[in-house]
Amino acid sequence: MVMMIGCAPPKEDAAAPGTNPAVVIKTVLGDIRISIDEDRAPVTAANFLRYVDEAIYDGGSFFRTVHASNQPRDSIRIAVVQGGARSDSSSRFFEPILLERTSKTGLKHLDGTISMAREGPDTATHSFFFCIGDQPELDFGGKRNPDGQGFAAFGHVLKGRDVIRAIQMSPHEAQRLQPPIQILSVRRE
Secondary structure, X not given: OOOOOOOOOOOOOOOOOOOOOEEEEXXXXXXXXXXXXXXXXXXXXXXXXXXXXXXXXXXXXXEEEEOHHHOOOOOOOOOEEEEEOOHHHHHHOOOOEOOOOHHHHOOOOOOOEEEEOOOOOOOEOOOEEEEOOOOHHHOOOOOOOOOOOOXXXXXXXXXXXXXXXXXXXXXXXXXXXXXXXXEEEEEEO
């Protein structure tokens, strides 16, 4: 894993392609505007948008930061921040969805990609993460997970990569943000 220290930040994308919806995640550190790729990842996009439309992410948090210095036992290192709904709202979580592999969608885990977190194939519910830098080991065939199935990428950042980097560098113990970074609201534009 190569840290992006001293590199110019990537340019923000100008606009969402096609008719894919845009969503704004408002946090205490600022806003993140994302494009949701309903065309190439319809199952994962629909799942995320169900949580958005039901306001289940409101009051949630970014709770995990993963970077080179806090994964000493991992031979395949990544850089991501992970967020999701409040754990006390689990009674409102939807059933897990089928994993849309990047080998089928054509999406990749590039800098600014949003993807669903999972424990195993077909287990994703509400938790999502943003890639910081390109993360090919999270694609289908990547070695981050022993099953090699990768994660379901379903969109990308249009604006707010600086907010994601601020979340990544917030105080943490191991990979847990201390305190978590509060999500104020998540809404379609």
